[in-house]
């Protein structure tokens with residue numbers, strides 16, 4: 001078990017700056033998710049923590065000790081990758097035993113068998129123990145990879161998109177199991193993903209990375225309700241938050257699109273200030289007496305909900321409504337929004353003005 005901190009870490013690959021002055025604090029036992037698009041620097045961050053990449057500047061602190069100069073083995077971390085790094089010709093048992101056979105562990109044959117049996121039980125792969133790995137399905141292989149990481153009881157688990165090669169159903173199952181495993185082991189997990197649903201559903205904390213910079217760290221509900229800027233606001237939530245440009249006028253939002261005026265409760269800014277108003281699709285409310293009229297451009301059925309795309313003079317926004325809502329394409333509807341849920345952003349730098 002371990003706390004991990006990165007202090008001012010910069011990592012360059014030639015002219016490419018993968019990480020820029022990154023500060024990160026991960027608490028002992030936390031399930032920490034790094035969320036970012038491709039090229040954001042997620043894998044590099046994991047590799048720096050693992051000791052597989054040396055930062056150009058900055059420090060890696062593990063359990064309060066400066067670990068920047070330690071090699072990977074000294075850091076005692078386990079890495080689980082998207083591509084299973086297993087020995088295909090060995091059995092599952094052979095793969096699970098492998099990391100325990102090094103001299104550093106100094107375990108007897110009976111102790112090794114006991115550890116492997118326990119891990120297999122935890123991951124429900126006991127029936128697979130004598131099978132060759134090359135005969136397993138993708139989901140089974142990923143369980144074995146996770147087992148291989150757990151079996152040697154590392155201080156930290158680093159997971160690089162471990163579920164992204166699996167089909168959707170299996171991903172859902174393993175997501176729940178990984179969370180359960182985390183609470184059983186009580187170990188520190190650092191989990192990398194570009195999938196915001198995975199991040200929101202699994203993380204105790206989420207760190208949002210963009211172009212090698214850590215933009216915001218918070219609990220899933222903080223990231224969702226109090227995003228620091230429009231980038232973070234649109235990184236979580238499906239469909240993403242609507243952003244509508246307008247002017248703050250007499251404590252209300254005067255939208256550029258259609259010239260409609262809607263109420264807002266919390267805003268920072270002088271009368272007449274230009275703003276980008278943010279509203280989540282579930283906070284757009286269809287209402288025959290609502291202040292805005294729009295044309296229904298598209299309807300997506302998602303079982304219990306429908307996602308509408310509404311068109312106001314060429315500006316599109318999404319609204320999430322119940323499946324019972326009766327609407328037709330091209331119909332003109334009226335809507336309002338929940339005023340307390342409207343965020344206001346600086347239209348220049350995207351900063352959330354409600355956070356002060």
Ligand SMILES: Nc1ncnc2c1ncn2[C@@H]1O[C@H](COP(=O)(O)OP(=O)(O)OP(=O)(O)O)[C@@H](O)[C@H]1O
Pocket residue numbers: 013016017018036037038039040041042043044045194
């Ligand atoms: N070994 C390397 N040599 C050169 N450039 C690299 C190397 N590793 C990473 N980079 C660059 O550093 C940046 C961050 O890469 P990284 O793999 O950390 O991103 P990522 O967020 O994990 O992306 P993905 O989701 O696509 O895996 C990218 O611009 C990438 O091209």
